[in-house]
Amino acid sequence: MSGSPTIRLRGLSKHFGGVKAVDAVDLDVRAGEFFSMLGPSGSGKTTVLRLVAGFEQPTSGSVELFGDDVTAKAAFERDVSTVFQDYALFPHMTVLDNVAYGLRVRGVRPRQRRERALQALEAVQLAHAAQRKPTQLSGGQRQRVALARASVVEPKVMLLDEPLGALDLKLREQxxxxxxQIQRNLGITFVFVTHDQEEALSLSDRVAVFNNGRIEQLGTPRELYENPASLFVADFVGTSNLFTDEHAVRLIGRQGAFSIRPERLRLVTDPHAGAGNDTSGGRPSAPGTVVESIYVGSAVRCVVDLDDGPRVTVLEHNDGSRREERVRGGRIHVVWQDDDVVALVPAAS
Structure with a gap:
Protein backbone atom coordinates (compact mmCIF):
# COMPACT_ATOMS: atom_id res chain seq x y z
CA MET A 1 0.00 0.00 0.00
CA SER A 2 2.36 2.67 -1.26
CA GLY A 3 2.78 5.13 -4.11
CA SER A 4 0.04 7.27 -5.59
CA PRO A 5 -3.46 6.79 -4.16
CA THR A 6 -5.90 4.58 -6.04
CA ILE A 7 -8.70 7.05 -5.34
CA ARG A 8 -8.23 10.77 -4.79
CA LEU A 9 -11.14 13.09 -3.98
CA ARG A 10 -10.61 16.83 -3.85
CA GLY A 11 -13.26 19.32 -2.72
CA LEU A 12 -15.95 16.79 -3.61
CA SER A 13 -19.47 18.12 -3.05
CA LYS A 14 -22.94 16.97 -3.99
CA HIS A 15 -26.04 19.06 -3.35
CA PHE A 16 -29.62 17.89 -3.76
CA GLY A 17 -31.54 21.15 -3.83
CA GLY A 18 -30.66 22.92 -0.61
CA VAL A 19 -29.26 19.76 1.03
CA LYS A 20 -25.48 19.31 1.11
CA ALA A 21 -25.23 15.51 0.96
CA VAL A 22 -21.45 15.73 0.50
CA ASP A 23 -19.63 18.86 1.60
CA ALA A 24 -16.10 19.53 0.25
CA VAL A 25 -14.61 16.10 0.99
CA ASP A 26 -10.87 15.52 0.51
CA LEU A 27 -9.80 11.87 0.65
CA ASP A 28 -7.02 9.57 -0.54
CA VAL A 29 -7.56 5.79 -0.64
CA ARG A 30 -4.37 3.76 -0.95
CA ALA A 31 -3.74 0.92 -3.37
CA GLY A 32 -4.62 -2.50 -1.97
CA GLU A 33 -6.23 -1.36 1.26
CA PHE A 34 -9.59 -2.27 2.74
CA PHE A 35 -11.08 1.17 3.28
CA SER A 36 -14.44 1.74 4.98
CA MET A 37 -16.76 4.73 5.03
CA LEU A 38 -18.77 4.62 8.24
CA GLY A 39 -21.63 6.80 9.36
CA PRO A 40 -25.35 6.98 10.13
CA SER A 41 -28.04 7.24 7.46
CA GLY A 42 -27.82 10.57 5.66
CA SER A 43 -24.18 11.20 6.59
CA GLY A 44 -23.01 11.23 2.95
CA LYS A 45 -21.03 7.98 2.77
CA THR A 46 -23.20 6.25 0.12
CA THR A 47 -23.33 9.40 -2.00
CA VAL A 48 -19.52 9.53 -2.00
CA LEU A 49 -19.44 5.90 -3.16
CA ARG A 50 -21.89 6.68 -5.98
CA LEU A 51 -19.77 9.68 -7.01
CA VAL A 52 -16.69 7.45 -7.20
CA ALA A 53 -18.62 4.82 -9.18
CA GLY A 54 -19.94 7.42 -11.61
CA PHE A 55 -23.62 6.89 -10.76
CA GLU A 56 -23.85 10.53 -9.63
CA GLN A 57 -22.13 13.67 -10.91
CA PRO A 58 -20.65 16.03 -8.31
CA THR A 59 -21.84 19.57 -7.82
CA SER A 60 -18.20 20.57 -7.48
CA GLY A 61 -14.80 18.98 -6.90
CA SER A 62 -13.02 16.10 -8.61
CA VAL A 63 -12.67 12.32 -8.60
CA GLU A 64 -9.36 10.77 -9.64
CA LEU A 65 -8.77 7.05 -10.20
CA PHE A 66 -5.19 5.83 -10.59
CA GLY A 67 -4.02 9.39 -11.25
CA ASP A 68 -6.60 10.14 -13.97
CA ASP A 69 -9.40 12.65 -13.53
CA VAL A 70 -12.62 10.70 -14.18
CA THR A 71 -15.06 13.30 -12.84
CA ALA A 72 -16.81 13.68 -16.20
CA LYS A 73 -16.57 10.02 -17.25
CA ALA A 74 -19.54 7.64 -17.24
CA ALA A 75 -19.69 4.67 -14.86
CA PHE A 76 -18.77 2.13 -17.57
CA GLU A 77 -15.60 4.11 -18.34
CA ARG A 78 -14.23 3.68 -14.81
CA ASP A 79 -12.20 0.61 -13.83
CA VAL A 80 -14.33 -0.19 -10.78
CA SER A 81 -16.95 -2.78 -9.86
CA THR A 82 -19.82 -2.20 -7.45
CA VAL A 83 -21.55 -4.70 -5.16
CA PHE A 84 -24.94 -3.66 -3.80
CA GLN A 85 -26.90 -4.80 -0.77
CA ASP A 86 -29.59 -6.46 -2.91
CA TYR A 87 -26.95 -8.36 -4.99
CA ALA A 88 -28.89 -7.64 -8.27
CA LEU A 89 -28.42 -11.18 -9.61
CA PHE A 90 -30.37 -12.33 -12.68
CA PRO A 91 -32.85 -14.95 -11.37
CA HIS A 92 -33.29 -16.68 -14.75
CA MET A 93 -29.54 -17.25 -15.20
CA THR A 94 -27.34 -19.88 -13.59
CA VAL A 95 -24.74 -18.81 -11.08
CA LEU A 96 -22.04 -19.34 -13.71
CA ASP A 97 -23.84 -17.18 -16.26
CA ASN A 98 -24.40 -14.46 -13.67
CA VAL A 99 -20.69 -14.33 -12.91
CA ALA A 100 -19.73 -14.42 -16.60
CA TYR A 101 -22.19 -11.68 -17.59
CA GLY A 102 -19.71 -8.83 -17.28
CA LEU A 103 -17.21 -10.69 -19.46
CA ARG A 104 -19.93 -11.33 -22.02
CA VAL A 105 -20.72 -7.61 -22.22
CA ARG A 106 -17.00 -6.94 -22.76
CA GLY A 107 -16.90 -9.34 -25.69
CA VAL A 108 -14.81 -12.08 -24.08
CA ARG A 109 -15.07 -15.37 -25.99
CA PRO A 110 -17.35 -18.05 -24.50
CA ARG A 111 -14.64 -20.56 -23.54
CA GLN A 112 -12.45 -17.93 -21.90
CA ARG A 113 -15.30 -16.32 -19.99
CA ARG A 114 -16.43 -19.71 -18.70
CA GLU A 115 -12.92 -20.46 -17.43
CA ARG A 116 -12.57 -17.07 -15.78
CA ALA A 117 -16.06 -17.30 -14.24
CA LEU A 118 -15.25 -20.72 -12.76
CA GLN A 119 -11.99 -19.36 -11.34
CA ALA A 120 -13.90 -16.48 -9.75
CA LEU A 121 -16.38 -18.94 -8.23
CA GLU A 122 -13.53 -21.06 -6.90
CA ALA A 123 -12.10 -17.95 -5.21
CA VAL A 124 -15.35 -17.58 -3.24
CA GLN A 125 -15.72 -21.36 -2.73
CA LEU A 126 -18.82 -21.73 -4.89
CA ALA A 127 -17.60 -23.63 -7.96
CA HIS A 128 -19.84 -26.56 -6.94
CA ALA A 129 -22.92 -24.30 -7.32
CA ALA A 130 -22.11 -23.08 -10.83
CA GLN A 131 -25.24 -24.59 -12.43
CA ARG A 132 -27.69 -23.57 -9.73
CA LYS A 133 -30.04 -20.61 -9.94
CA PRO A 134 -29.68 -17.74 -7.42
CA THR A 135 -32.99 -18.72 -5.77
CA GLN A 136 -31.41 -22.07 -4.83
CA LEU A 137 -28.70 -20.37 -2.78
CA SER A 138 -28.59 -18.96 0.74
CA GLY A 139 -28.19 -15.25 1.38
CA GLY A 140 -24.50 -15.65 2.13
CA GLN A 141 -23.94 -17.68 -1.03
CA ARG A 142 -25.73 -15.07 -3.16
CA GLN A 143 -23.49 -12.43 -1.63
CA ARG A 144 -20.42 -14.43 -2.66
CA VAL A 145 -21.81 -14.80 -6.20
CA ALA A 146 -22.17 -11.02 -6.36
CA LEU A 147 -18.54 -10.65 -5.25
CA ALA A 148 -17.39 -13.18 -7.86
CA ARG A 149 -19.32 -11.35 -10.59
CA ALA A 150 -17.76 -8.05 -9.57
CA SER A 151 -14.22 -9.43 -9.35
CA VAL A 152 -14.21 -11.54 -12.55
CA VAL A 153 -13.73 -8.44 -14.73
CA GLU A 154 -10.54 -7.75 -12.75
CA PRO A 155 -11.30 -4.23 -11.57
CA LYS A 156 -8.66 -2.23 -9.75
CA VAL A 157 -11.24 -1.06 -7.21
CA MET A 158 -14.21 -2.86 -5.65
CA LEU A 159 -16.98 -0.63 -4.26
CA LEU A 160 -19.31 -2.28 -1.76
CA ASP A 161 -22.51 -0.54 -0.67
CA GLU A 162 -23.61 -2.16 2.64
CA PRO A 163 -23.39 -5.63 1.06
CA LEU A 164 -23.95 -7.49 4.33
CA GLY A 165 -26.86 -5.41 5.60
CA ALA A 166 -29.57 -7.92 4.61
CA LEU A 167 -27.93 -10.89 6.34
CA ASP A 168 -28.69 -12.17 9.83
CA LEU A 169 -26.10 -11.62 12.57
CA LYS A 170 -24.36 -14.99 12.48
CA LEU A 171 -24.14 -15.07 8.69
CA ARG A 172 -22.96 -11.47 8.62
CA GLU A 173 -20.11 -12.29 11.02
CA GLN A 174 -19.15 -15.28 8.87
CA GLN A 181 -10.00 -13.15 2.89
CA ILE A 182 -11.39 -12.48 -0.60
CA GLN A 183 -9.92 -8.97 -0.56
CA ARG A 184 -6.51 -10.29 0.45
CA ASN A 185 -6.61 -12.99 -2.22
CA LEU A 186 -7.58 -10.51 -4.94
CA GLY A 187 -5.08 -7.91 -3.75
CA ILE A 188 -7.22 -4.99 -4.94
CA THR A 189 -8.61 -1.91 -3.22
CA PHE A 190 -11.94 -2.40 -1.44
CA VAL A 191 -14.08 0.62 -0.52
CA PHE A 192 -16.78 -0.51 1.86
CA VAL A 193 -19.81 1.53 2.99
CA THR A 194 -21.52 0.58 6.24
CA HIS A 195 -23.43 2.05 9.19
CA ASP A 196 -22.27 -0.86 11.41
CA GLN A 197 -19.30 0.34 13.46
CA GLU A 198 -18.29 -3.17 14.56
CA GLU A 199 -18.23 -4.27 10.92
CA ALA A 200 -16.03 -1.33 9.93
CA LEU A 201 -13.61 -1.87 12.81
CA SER A 202 -13.22 -5.61 12.20
CA LEU A 203 -12.70 -5.40 8.41
CA SER A 204 -10.80 -2.23 7.66
CA ASP A 205 -7.25 -1.04 7.33
CA ARG A 206 -8.56 2.52 7.68
CA VAL A 207 -11.99 4.06 8.33
CA ALA A 208 -13.46 7.44 7.48
CA VAL A 209 -16.28 8.42 9.87
CA PHE A 210 -18.85 10.59 8.08
CA ASN A 211 -21.17 13.13 9.68
CA ASN A 212 -23.28 15.79 7.93
CA GLY A 213 -21.58 15.23 4.59
CA ARG A 214 -18.06 15.61 5.96
CA ILE A 215 -15.34 13.33 7.29
CA GLU A 216 -15.39 13.70 11.05
CA GLN A 217 -12.28 11.56 11.58
CA LEU A 218 -10.03 9.35 9.46
CA GLY A 219 -7.75 6.69 10.90
CA THR A 220 -7.13 3.05 11.69
CA PRO A 221 -9.79 1.19 13.68
CA ARG A 222 -7.57 1.35 16.76
CA GLU A 223 -7.04 5.10 16.39
CA LEU A 224 -10.78 5.75 16.05
CA TYR A 225 -11.68 3.62 19.03
CA GLU A 226 -8.84 4.54 21.37
CA ASN A 227 -8.59 8.23 20.45
CA PRO A 228 -11.90 9.57 19.08
CA ALA A 229 -11.44 13.14 17.92
CA SER A 230 -14.94 14.40 18.68
CA LEU A 231 -18.08 13.79 20.69
CA PHE A 232 -19.73 12.39 17.58
CA VAL A 233 -17.01 9.80 16.90
CA ALA A 234 -16.79 8.77 20.55
CA ASP A 235 -20.55 8.26 20.69
CA PHE A 236 -20.95 6.61 17.27
CA VAL A 237 -17.92 4.31 17.18
CA GLY A 238 -18.50 1.80 19.96
CA THR A 239 -19.94 2.72 23.35
CA SER A 240 -18.53 5.64 25.31
CA ASN A 241 -19.25 7.27 28.61
CA LEU A 242 -19.32 11.02 27.89
CA PHE A 243 -18.62 13.74 30.42
CA THR A 244 -19.32 17.37 29.58
CA ASP A 245 -19.89 20.73 31.27
CA GLU A 246 -20.24 20.55 35.07
CA HIS A 247 -19.93 16.75 35.11
CA ALA A 248 -16.50 17.01 33.48
CA VAL A 249 -15.35 19.56 36.05
CA ARG A 250 -16.59 17.52 39.01
CA LEU A 251 -15.43 14.08 37.85
CA ILE A 252 -12.49 14.72 35.52
CA GLY A 253 -11.33 17.93 37.15
CA ARG A 254 -11.17 19.82 33.86
CA GLN A 255 -13.46 21.83 31.65
CA GLY A 256 -14.40 20.45 28.24
CA ALA A 257 -15.73 17.18 26.89
CA PHE A 258 -14.24 13.77 27.68
CA SER A 259 -14.96 10.10 27.09
CA ILE A 260 -14.07 6.84 28.83
CA ARG A 261 -14.78 3.46 27.25
CA PRO A 262 -16.88 1.03 29.37
CA GLU A 263 -14.14 -1.62 29.52
CA ARG A 264 -11.73 0.94 31.03
CA LEU A 265 -13.93 1.49 34.07
CA ARG A 266 -13.81 -0.75 37.14
CA LEU A 267 -16.32 -1.37 39.92
CA VAL A 268 -15.13 -1.65 43.53
CA THR A 269 -16.87 -1.49 46.88
CA ASP A 270 -14.02 0.52 48.46
CA PRO A 271 -11.96 2.72 46.13
CA HIS A 272 -9.18 3.17 48.70
CA ALA A 273 -8.43 -0.49 49.41
CA GLY A 274 -6.80 -2.83 46.90
CA ALA A 275 -7.99 -6.43 46.62
CA GLY A 276 -5.61 -9.02 45.17
CA ASN A 277 -4.19 -7.51 41.99
CA ASP A 278 -6.62 -4.58 42.17
CA THR A 279 -4.52 -1.47 42.84
CA SER A 280 -7.49 0.86 42.74
CA GLY A 281 -6.37 2.87 45.75
CA GLY A 282 -5.55 6.44 44.73
CA ARG A 283 -7.24 6.26 41.34
CA PRO A 284 -10.05 8.70 40.44
CA SER A 285 -13.40 7.34 41.55
CA ALA A 286 -17.07 8.25 41.83
CA PRO A 287 -19.80 6.66 43.99
CA GLY A 288 -23.05 5.55 42.45
CA THR A 289 -25.99 3.15 42.44
CA VAL A 290 -26.32 0.05 40.30
CA VAL A 291 -29.29 0.49 37.94
CA GLU A 292 -28.98 -2.73 35.94
CA SER A 293 -26.63 -5.68 35.54
CA ILE A 294 -26.88 -7.45 32.19
CA TYR A 295 -25.20 -10.81 31.54
CA VAL A 296 -24.04 -11.06 27.89
CA GLY A 297 -21.95 -14.22 28.08
CA SER A 298 -18.38 -13.02 27.62
CA ALA A 299 -18.99 -10.01 29.85
CA VAL A 300 -21.40 -8.35 32.27
CA ARG A 301 -22.64 -4.89 31.32
CA CYS A 302 -23.38 -2.88 34.45
CA VAL A 303 -25.27 0.42 34.33
CA VAL A 304 -24.54 2.83 37.19
CA ASP A 305 -26.10 6.18 38.11
CA LEU A 306 -23.29 8.32 39.53
CA ASP A 307 -24.17 10.47 42.52
CA ASP A 308 -22.34 13.44 41.05
CA GLY A 309 -22.62 12.78 37.35
CA PRO A 310 -24.41 11.03 34.50
CA ARG A 311 -25.41 7.40 34.02
CA VAL A 312 -22.41 5.30 32.91
CA THR A 313 -21.91 1.82 31.51
CA VAL A 314 -19.19 -0.48 32.85
CA LEU A 315 -18.14 -3.64 31.01
CA GLU A 316 -16.79 -6.33 33.33
CA HIS A 317 -15.14 -9.22 31.48
CA ASN A 318 -16.42 -12.65 32.46
CA ASP A 319 -13.15 -14.16 33.66
CA GLY A 320 -14.83 -16.49 36.17
CA SER A 321 -13.77 -14.51 39.24
CA ARG A 322 -17.34 -13.42 40.04
CA ARG A 323 -20.23 -15.87 40.27
CA GLU A 324 -23.09 -13.51 41.08
CA GLU A 325 -24.61 -10.47 39.40
CA ARG A 326 -24.36 -6.98 40.76
CA VAL A 327 -27.42 -6.23 42.87
CA ARG A 328 -29.76 -3.58 41.49
CA GLY A 329 -29.89 -0.69 43.90
CA GLY A 330 -26.54 -1.63 45.41
CA ARG A 331 -23.94 0.99 46.21
CA ILE A 332 -20.69 0.88 44.25
CA HIS A 333 -17.69 2.98 43.28
CA VAL A 334 -16.66 3.46 39.67
CA VAL A 335 -12.88 3.89 39.29
CA TRP A 336 -10.63 4.66 36.32
CA GLN A 337 -7.14 5.77 35.35
CA ASP A 338 -6.29 9.24 34.11
CA ASP A 339 -4.70 7.74 30.98
CA ASP A 340 -8.07 6.26 29.97
CA VAL A 341 -9.73 9.68 29.77
CA VAL A 342 -9.86 11.02 26.20
CA ALA A 343 -10.34 14.74 25.57
CA LEU A 344 -12.83 15.49 22.77
CA VAL A 345 -13.74 18.40 20.53
CA PRO A 346 -17.33 19.21 19.47
CA ALA A 347 -18.72 17.47 16.39
CA ALA A 348 -18.60 19.36 13.10
CA SER A 349 -21.68 21.55 12.58
Missing part, protein backbone atom coordinates in the same frame (compact mmCIF):
# COMPACT_ATOMS: atom_id res chain seq x y z
CA UNK A 175 -19.21 -13.17 5.71
CA UNK A 176 -17.02 -10.52 7.33
CA UNK A 177 -14.24 -13.08 7.67
CA UNK A 178 -14.76 -14.35 4.11
CA UNK A 179 -14.90 -10.83 2.69
CA UNK A 180 -11.54 -9.93 4.23
Missing amino acids: MQVELK
